[in-house]
Amino acid sequence: MQCPYCNADDTKVIDSRLAAEGAQVRRRRQCNQCQERFTTFEVVEVVMPRIIKSNGRIEPYDSQKLKRSIQLPLQKRPVTLDEQEAMISRIEKRIRQLGEREISSKGxxxxxxxxxxxxxxxxxxRFxxxxxxxxxxxAFRQELQNIRPVDEQ
Incomplete structure (x- = not known):
């Protein structure tokens, strides 16, 4: 790892620990030349499947587009931003676990x-x-009946 202070290539790791709930590794490094210390973060680079649109066009996965698509139905609902982010993470994890290079927008x-x-x-x-x-x-009524518990009908 190159030192950000003197650009030397010789640095050593002096401390490592997990960060961001285990999704990152935080490393404290020290330059062997100038002795300055700095922090780096290591994350896994995840390749998401491409999205096959209903018209057959293929687009790269866009997490911001997913985020926008769920923000509208969640407007004025008692759902925190943390809950929304956790849901997006679960969605992305489920998509990755499919192990496919492409997924339909319907899927x-x-x-x-x-x-x-x-x-x-x-x-x-709403969604x-x-x-x-x-x-x-x-059709709308039928969908409502699908989510309503049997004892409430």
């Missing part, structure tokens, strides 16, 4: 809906109403 939408359903029923219905493109009130 991604289904994963998002299942996570929203667990997090907030209202946000789920589903756009995603599933309900054409009439009966």
């Amino acid at each position: 991604l939408g289904e994963v998002v809906m299942s996570e929203l359903k667990e997090l907030d029923d209202v946000a789920y219905v 589903a109403s756009v995603y599933r493109d309900f054409q009439d009130i009966e």
Whole structure:
């Protein structure tokens, strides 16, 4: 690792520990030439599958696009930003675990809906109403019955 102070290539690690809930390794380093200390973070580079749109076009995965798509149905809902970030992480993990190089936008939408359903029923219905493109009130009613527990019907 190159020293950011003197650009020497000879540095040594003097301390390592996990950071960001185990997703990163924080390393304290010292330059053998100028003796300055600095911190580096090591993270795994994850390659996400590409998204196959309904028209057949293929796009790279965009985490910001996913984030925007769930922020709208979650507006004015009692869901914290931390909960939203955790949900995005779960969605991305589930997609990676598929082990595919490409995933359909429909498949991604289904994963998002299942996570929203667990997090907030209202946000789920909001997302589903756009995603599933309900054409009439009966289709909407049917979706509501699918999420309502049997004893409430």
